[in-house]
Amino acid sequence: MKKLTAIIVGAGHRALLYAEYALVKPDELEIVGVAEPDSTKRAHAANVHKIPQERCFTTAEELSRVPKFADFVINGTMDKLHVPTSVPLLKAGYDILLEKPFATDKNEMRHLVKTAQKLKRRIAICHVLRYAPFYAGIKQRILAGDIGDIMNIQTTENVSYHHVAAAFIRGKWGTKKYGGSSFLMAKCCHDLDLITWLKSGIHPSRVASMGSRMFFIPEKAPVGSGMHCLTDCPKEVEAACLYSARKHYVDHNWWPFYVWDFNDKFKDQTLPSSEERIRRLSDPANPYGRCVWKTDGDIIDHQSVVIEFADGATATHNLVSGASKSERNIQIIGTKGEIRGAFESGKFTIVRMDPRPGHEHAEEVVDTNISGDFSGLSGAHGGGDARLIADFVRVMRGEQPSFSYTGIEDSVYGHITGFLADEAMAKRTEMTIPRI
Numbered sequence: 526m527k528k529l530t531a532i533i534v535g536a537g538h539r540a541l542l543y544a545e546y547a548l549v550k551p552d553e554l555e556i557v558g559v560a561e562p563d564s565t566k567r568a569h570a571a572n573v574h575k576i577p578q579e580r581c582f583t584t585a586e587e588l589s590r591v592p593k594f595a596d597f598v599i600n601g602t603m604d605k606l607h608v609p610t611s612v613p614l615l616k617a618g619y620d621i622l623l624e625k626p627f628a629t630d631k632n633e634m635r636h637l638v639k640t641a642q643k644l645k646r647r648i649a650i651c652h653v654l655r656y657a658p659f660y661a662g663i664k665q666r667i668l669a670g671d672i673g674d675i676m677n678i679q680t681t682e683n684v685s686y687h688h689v690a691a692a693f694i695r696g697k698w699g700t701k702k703y704g705g706s707s708f709l710m711a712k713c714c715h716d717l718d719l720i721t722w723l724k725s726g727i728h729p730s731r732v733a734s735m736g737s738r739m740f741f742i743p744e745k746a747p748v749g750s751g752m753h754c755l756t757d758c759p760k761e762v763e764a765a766c767l768y769s770a771r772k773h774y775v776d777h778n779w780w781p782f783y784v785w786d787f788n789d790k791f792k793d794q795t796l797p798s799s800e801e802r803i804r805r806l807s808d809p810a811n812p813y814g815r816c817v818w819k820t821d822g823d824i825i826d827h828q829s830v831v832i833e834f835a836d837g838a839t840a841t842h843n844l845v846s847g848a849s850k851s852e853r854n855i856q857i858i859g860t861k862g863e864i865r866g867a868f869e870s871g872k873f874t875i876v877r878m879d880p881r882p883g884h885e886h887a888e889e890v891v892d893t894n895i896s897g898d899f900s901g902l903s904g905a906h907g908g909g910d911a912r913l914i915a916d917f918v919r920v921m922r923g924e925q926p927s928f929s930y931t932g933i934e935d936s937v938y939g940h941i942t943g944f945l946a947d948e949a950m951a952k953r954t955e956m957t958i959p960r961i
């Protein structure tokens with residue numbers, strides 16, 4: 526078996542997770558370089574993967590200026606850097622495993638697709654949910670014809686109150702200017718990808734969308750609240766608040782890789798103590814100490830999307846933040862039956878018509894056993910992360926891709942549907958989705 530080599534571009538949370546494959550399957554993959562502006566993260570990655578100094582670079586651009594020295598690049602930079610960092614790397618000869626959303630608007634999207642096609646380079650997009658046994662199992666049943674032709678798909682993503690606060694309201698996707706993406710694209714380009722993948726081969730032709738920021742606004746803040754939970758918010762108001770930074774990041778240790786830039790892949794890194802966390806959150810410059818109703822955020826907090834396909838089928842996706850519990854739900858109604866399930870449960874149910882006397886319908890529960898570990902990697906995204914990198918390595922070795930494989934050409938319809946949904950929402954109209 527040919528051993529492959531890869532370079533980490535953006536030694537943050539996501540890229541290091543995929544790079545872990547090299548540690549658990551050293552006979553298949555070796556990380557031989559890193560490009561990362563943050564010197565601490567760069568040194569950590571170099572240390573973990575034993576990368577020599579001469580193969581450590583400060584940026585993707587710097588890396589692209591030296592002759593190609595690996596089979597591919599893992600690009601885990603932030604959304605708005607995906608295209609600017611990938612184009613020079615494609616030109617330098619690299620194939621790329623690229624995080625989603627792979628572009629921030631439709632022009633960038635077309636530019637990247639065309640550049641990859643022109644240079645004949647491979648880009649795979651990290652749509653990890655396609656690989657999760659839950660969604661892969663559903664796709665298998667659809668391909669097998671179990672529910673006939675799909676008439677309607679309904680998906681929802683409920684983003685929990687602590688997740689939305691850390692990543693989107695106080696966090697790095699809080700403003701489009703900083704994060705690069707709308708809330709829909711940052712959070713749900715996966716769901717739009719799943720919808721278009723489940724309907725593979727059928728063109729999504731129209732999209733409409735509505736949504737707004739209705740809750741995380743100053744008018745909805747508790748009476749008498751301050752600007753920062755640990756500095757100027759009265760004790761009794763903070764004590765009663767569901768979004769208190771102290772409750773989320775000191776009493777709980779929620780989202781440490783965002784709040785403390787803590788990466789558990791770095792064995793020599795430790796989490797700050799409670800005292801240190803309180804000290805840091807008391808700094809008015811710390812975005813994670815802000816009152817969730819009084820940030821500079823400009824993303825919406827809920828959105829509904831309606832899609833029509835060329836064969837007349839329809840789909841809806843609902844993104845709602847501030848839920849008590851994170852959950853992705855799906856219901857697919859076909860001409861012969863239905864599939865429904867909650868991703869987090871790892872189980873889906875196939876419901877079939879049964880008109881025999883004394884019957885009406887029959888249910889078959891499929892348990893995908895998402896807790897099942899895979900090749901030593903963590904089971905993140907319902908097992909999707911580990912399976913995605915394993916499949917990409919196989920494809921790069923020249924083997925057949927799995928049916929979950931998300932080449933960039935195959936990811937464009939999910940992305941364009943999202944970009945146009947946001948445009949439709951802003952213009953209060955519906956948009957025609959072009960063929961690409």
Ligand SMILES: NC(=O)c1ccc[n+]([C@@H]2O[C@H](COP(=O)([O-])OP(=O)(O)OC[C@H]3O[C@@H](n4cnc5c(N)ncnc54)[C@H](O)[C@@H]3O)[C@@H](O)[C@H]2O)c1
Nearest residue numbers: 534535536537538539560561584585601602603604624651
């Ligand atoms: N597939 C998924 O399910 C999933 C889940 C979460 C996040 N994401 C996506 O993954 C991406 C990365 O997210 P993250 O939380 O790991 O980000 P991160 O901030 O932890 O890592 C990004 C890294 O890129 C570095 N960087 C900045 N400029 C650079 C340059 N010019 N060259 C090289 N490196 C540079 C930053 O210093 C940082 O360390 C985002 O686009 C995000 O939307 C995907």
